[in-house]
Amino acid sequence: MIELRSDTFTLPSRAMIRAMSEAELGDDVYGEDPTVRALEERSAELLGKGAACLMPSGTMANLASIMVHAPRGSKMLVGTESDIYIYEAAGATVCGGVMYEPVPNRADGTLALADLARGFPDDPTDEQFALPSLICLENTQNRCGGVVLPQSYLREVREFATARGVAVHLDGARLFNAATALGIPAAEITRYADSVQFCLSKGLSAPIGSMAAGDEEFVRELRRVRKMLGGGMRQAGVIAAAGLVALDNLERLHEDHAHARRLAQGLAEIDGIDTDPEAVQTNIVMFRVTDARFTWQTFVEAVGRHGLALAELGHGRLRAVTHSGVSARDVDEAVAIVRRVLSNGESH
Template structure:
């Protein structure tokens, strides 16, 4: 099976498996797991933040961050196409009494300054309104096809947030893909936000876990919230060890995934009935639709699975293909040939 469902399907490397056997362990709830402590220190340094906290998942990482930033009864401004808004079960409302205000997401994954401005009441002293306490950005942007937020845009949002006296949290689940795409150090991105979460278990291929990073006081709050949510782990060096390997050895190879994603996009663009612009593929995610084939995305996905290729649905009749280290150029060529044999003749 050629599996384009997600980069979460990546398996640990041999080096990661070996690191588990040699990990120094302790009770992380008491701060005694040396491997976790090392991971958090390394992660904070990489993203240019004071401190970091190891999390079981990106969902818990984002939720803990929002709860740490926002008091009950406040609201968080999120993109209406963001993972936080769509795929994380409304956790901030359920657990924190925080209102989500969905902001229109532009095609490139950005939230325009005028639209963000509309999320702030004209009179913040008017008690009828929930007041914004946080702006959330997603980079790279999943449902927009892995698009990367430009630095000049991040600078504009940071200036806007400073004027409004609200922090910015970045859902950077695939932030390393963004930095590789831009060809810059990740710190050039994170300097425009107050906190960030990033996943270790996607393109970096670690088996489990995410990181939240920010200033020391913020991370202390996050750590307490993690415990409240049931995320306090014991000898979690078992999963921190392969995560360390991922950070040290798996980042630069993401360039290969980006190149293969471009090859896939260009191949799809030659098939009549498939709508895709290869020029918009910036990272490892390829988004396309098959309305021109006169079938639904679900029919296409089901038929392709029967023929050995797995895709996922991304809403609005779009299909997502995520390229990762288990996808080879041969897999991509075989995928294009399978689609051609099932549906159409190349244009």
């Protein structure tokens, strides 16, 4: 099976498995796991933040961060194409009593400042309205094709939020893909956010875990919320050890980006596929099937029978994600499968 549905479908490297088996352990709920502490310190350093906290998942990292920033009964402004809004089970409302105010994502992943401004009531003293307390951004932006938000835009949002007295949280699940694409340290991106989370278990290829970071006061409160949500872990150094290996191998992401461009270029040469290789910025390739013999469902089923797994992101858009489990040979084989299926018209 060539797994291009998600960059979470990766096996830990031998180095990760060895580090996990040899990790020095303690009770992380009491802050006594030295491997977790090392990962948290390393993460905070990479992000330019005062502290960081190991979380079981990116969903919990985002949720806990939102609950720290946003009081019950307030609202957060979030993109209509964001993972927080679409894929995280309305946790902010269910668990935190926080209202979502969806703001349209533009094609480049950004939220127009004018649209953000409409989320603020003309009269903040009017008790009829929930007041904004948080702006959430996503970088890279998954459903917009893994695009990287411009640094100039992040600075504008930071200034906009500061002027209105609200916080900025960055869902950086694929943060290091953004940093790799821009050729800058991750801290240059996160400097514009009050808090950030990134996933160890996507392109970084660890088997589990995410990190959330901010200043020391934020992280102290974050740990309390983590415990409340059931995210307190004991000998979590077995997880953290893989994360440390991942952070020592960030340069590998260049390979994923090259494979994504290779995939997009190959797909663009096939009749019946609509994609733009020039739009590929990181490790995500978006495309559509234009061959009238297929729906997206029958196409995904057909290539699946040949061992190629793809994901659909709504409105017939298909997504392929490159990761450490995908080689250049796999990319070429995936292109060959698509060409073969469309050539033979295997819709059933």
